[in-house]
Amino acid sequence: MTKDSVALWGGRFSGEPADALAELSRSTHFDWRLASVDIAGSKAHARALAKAGLLRDDELSAMIDALEVLKCDVTSGVFVPSPDDEDVHTALERGLLERAGSQLGGKLRAGRSRNDQIAMEILLYLRIEARRIASLLLDVVQAILYQAKQAGYAIMPGRTHLQHAQPVLVAHHLMAHAWPLVRSIERLQDWDKRAGISPYGSGALAGNTLGLEPQFVAKELGFVDSANNSIDATASRDVVAEFACVIGIAATSLSRLCEEIVVWNTKEFDYVTLDDAYSTGSSIMPQKKNPDVAELGRGKTGRVVGAAVSILMMLKGLPLAYNRDLQEDKEPIFDQIDTLDVLLPAIAGMVTTMVVHYERMQELAPQGFSLATDIAEWLVKHGTPFREAHEIAGACVRVCEQRGCELSELSDNDFSAIDARLTSSVREVLTIEGSVRARDGKGGTAPHQVDNQRRLLEQQSSLLRKWATQEVAVL
Numbered sequence: 250m251t252k253d254s255v256a257l258w259g260g261r262f263s264g265e266p267a268d269a270l271a272e273l274s275r276s277t278h279f280d281w282r283l284a285s286v287d288i289a290g291s292k293a294h295a296r297a298l299a300k301a302g303l304l305r306d307d308e309l310s311a312m313i314d315a316l317e318v319l320k321c322d323v324t325s326g327v328f329v330p331s332p333d334d335e336d337v338h339t340a341l342e343r344g345l346l347e348r349a350g351s352q353l354g355g356k357l358r359a360g361r362s363r364n365d366q367i368a369m370e371i372l373l374y375l376r377i378e379a380r381r382i383a384s385l386l387l388d389v390v391q392a393i394l395y396q397a398k399q400a401g402y403a404i405m406p407g408r409t410h411l412q413h414a415q416p417v418l419v420a421h422h423l424m425a426h427a428w429p430l431v432r433s434i435e436r437l438q439d440w441d442k443r444a445g446i447s448p449y450g451s452g453a454l455a456g457n458t459l460g461l462e463p464q465f466v467a468k469e470l471g472f473v474d475s476a477n478n479s480i481d482a483t484a485s486r487d488v489v490a491e492f493a494c495v496i497g498i499a500a501t502s503l504s505r506l507c508e509e510i511v512v513w514n515t516k517e518f519d520y521v522t523l524d525d526a527y528s529t530g531s532s533i534m535p536q537k538k539n540p541d542v543a544e545l546g547r548g549k550t551g552r553v554v555g556a557a558v559s560i561l562m563m564l565k566g567l568p569l570a571y572n573r574d575l576q577e578d579k580e581p582i583f584d585q586i587d588t589l590d591v592l593l594p595a596i597a598g599m600v601t602t603m604v605v606h607y608e609r610m611q612e613l614a615p616q617g618f619s620l621a622t623d624i625a626e627w628l629v630k631h632g633t634p635f636r637e638a639h640e641i642a643g644a645c646v647r648v649c650e651q652r653g654c655e656l657s658e659l660s661d662n663d664f665s666a667i668d669a670r671l672t673s674s675v676r677e678v679l680t681i682e683g684s685v686r687a688r689d690g691k692g693g694t695a696p697h698q699v700d701n702q703r704r705l706l707e708q709q710s711s712l713l714r715k716w717a718t719q720e721v722a723v724l
Contacts, residue, residue, distance in 0.1 A: 277330035279580050280337040286373045287341050287366065288320045289724045290449065293469035294361055294461075297450075301460040303360075308353055315349035320724075338363050360459040361452065364483040364571040368448035371579065373470060375492050376444050376721045378586050379437045383717040385593035386430050386499060389506075390710050392600035393427040397703055402696045404681045405520070405610035406619060413617025416681040417694040419610060420703065426506045427706055433499035434713045440491055447472035448482035454570035455479055471722030484570040486560070486578050493557035496585045500550035503596060507546035510599070514540045519609050524602035527595065542599040549588050556581035614681045618646045620656050623678035623687065624671075633670055641668045 266274070292313055299309040319341065322328035334340035346354040400419035407417035447470060450456065450463025456479045463475035476482035513520035523540055531537035559581040563574055621642045628638035644667050649656055657679040664671035677683060689695040692702070 271335070274335055276336045276576055276579070277334050277340055279583060281330055281340070282583065283337050283367075283370045283374055284323045284341060285320065285724045286370045286377075287337055288316055288323070289373070289470060289722065290366060290369055290466075291341070291345070291357060292316050293466045294449070295357060296469060297461045297466050298356070298359060298459075300462065300465060301360075303459060304356060308356070311353055312349060312357065315345055315354065318348050319344045336363075338366055360457045360461045361449070362483075364453050365448050365451040365479075367575075368451070368483050368486075369470070371486075371489055371582075372444050372446075372448070373472075373722060375489065375582070376441060376471075379441060379444070379492065380717045380719065380721065382496070382499075382586065382589055382593075383434045383437050383713065385589065385597075386434055387710055387714055387717060388597040389503070389593060389600065390427045390430050390706070392597045393423050394703065394706060394710070395601055396603070396605060397423045397427075400605065400607065402699075403605075403607040403610060404614045404685055405607075406614050406617065407694070413613075413619045415619050415622055415688075416614040416684045417688075418685055418696065418699050419605065419607065421694040421699045424699075424702060424706055426502070426509070429502035429505075430499060431706070431709055431713065433495060433502060434717070436495045436498065437492075438713070438716055440488070440495055442473075443488050443491065445473040447475045450475055451479035451482040454483050471720075480570045484567070484572070484575075486564055486575055489578050489582060490557070490560045490564060493560050493582050493585060496582075496589070497554040497557035500553035500585075500589070503592070504547050504550040506600075507543040507550075507596065510543040510603070511540050511547070514543070520606055522604045522606070523599060524604075527599040527602060540599075542595045546592060546596055549592050553585050553588055556585045611681070615655060615657065618649060618656055620679055620681070620684055621646050623684050624656065624675060626687075627675055627678045628670060631670065641671065644668070645671075 265271075295304060295309055295312045295316070298304045299306065304312065319328060322344070323341075328344050330337070330340040331343070334343065342354070342358070345357065348354070397420035400423065403419045404416050405419045405422060406413045407415045407422065447463065447467035449466045449470070450461055467473070467475040510521065510523075512518055514523055523538070523542075525538075527542045528538045529541045530539065560578050563577045567574055624645060625635065625638040625642040628641060629635050633641070645656055645659065645664070648663065648667060649659065657676075661673045664673070664675055678687065685694045686696065689698060691698065
């Protein structure tokens with residue numbers, strides 16, 4: 250360390266740390282993004298010191314002014330970490346001492362530890378980021394809603410096991426990708442209840458002896474309350490891990506959407522054409538137009554899920570209380586946020602601009618014997634036990650496979666030859682329009698149910714947008 254460097258520890262040490270240890274300990278290359286929440290915490294802590302009678306009014310005013318100058322210098326890039334700064338806290342203490350002087354600036358450290366500082370800062374940072382990520386996820390939901398509206402009552406093949414299953418509205422299928430994203434945003438909203446408990450005031454692990462009020466600092470920083478157990482507050486990162494897992498779940502849902510678009514974009518499916526702005530070509534094959542956004546979406550979501558696993562593995566063997574291992578919670582979760590920052594706008598743009606081929610979907614919808622279930626259920630409505638109805642409908646499929654035709658191409662005589670209960674009235678359900686209309690329960694693919702679903706999705710999205718745009722704290 251240079252003579253101008255600042256350390257937050259060292260009085261009992263007779264020498265400097267080895268270069269290898271200093272390099273291993275350094276974290277400013279990734280934790281500098283916490284500078285704004287660190288300074289906000291310092292302002293709240295200064296006010297708590299004044300409330301406890303440990304800073305005079307004039308000292309508090311001078312301290313807040315110095316911290317405000319430091320904040321502006323950090324924002325503008327005038328003040329940055331030096332190679333000798335161990336972490337964001339060390340760097341900012343150096344910056345404060347330069348602006349407030351060592352006598353006043355040196356008073357700020359009383360009653361707090363890097364342990365409760367960083368525990369608070371990561372929660373405050375993630376509470377802010379959760380809302381921003383939620384807004385980006387809602388942009389994808391909005392893109393899906395746009396395409397669902399464009400689709401109207403167009404019909405496509407619904408699939409299970411990637412095989413033709415039953416006809417569904419295109420809008421119904423699209424919105425099936427939106428609801429998991431909405432649930433992930435709701436998970437972030439629920440997660441915020443636990444993230445709203447401030448660890449500040451816990452000190453290294455046992456609390457403080459200076460009469461500082463943790464609840465006062467919590468309120469100053471936009472938290473709902475302060476922690477009930479100081480050891481838990483400094484040593485636990487389960488709320489951070491929960492955030493990482495929620496983001497991992499959201500990423501998994503995004504990956505499934507991307508995978509479908511990759512498949513839909515193939516010549517064999519030909520369900521969509523992607524906009525040139527969200528596709529790339531080949532360096533050797535002139536004809537290629539590749540779904541790069543969707544493919545990168547699948548790939549990058551893997552690292553997002555991996556980050557959640559990384560944090561859980563780091564936590565699983567730690568004794569109480571604080572351990573330096575906890576430093577390793579930040580890079581994975583920062584990488585999650587940075588990855589979604591670039592990925593979500595690209596996915597939203599890809600979905601919004603893709604052209605959906607409704608005629609192709611309509612053409613394929615009745616194929617693959619997708620109306621077989623309708624025959625079985627028609628028989629049930631006319632008094633046939635489902636076990637028998639299932640066998641009869643299966644026999645219809647077998648005949649069609651032998652002849653190379655679809656169910657609707659069987660004649661009245663064909664149906665009656667298969668089973669006398671198959672009267673000509675069975676043709677009522679042998680249209681894809683009739684099939685989707687018949688799925689009339691809540692959550693079904695009938696047109697008016699899909700209209701209701703779309704309105705509900707819009708309402709849910711609007712409510713979540715309000716939460717996502719709420720300010721957590723004034724930094």
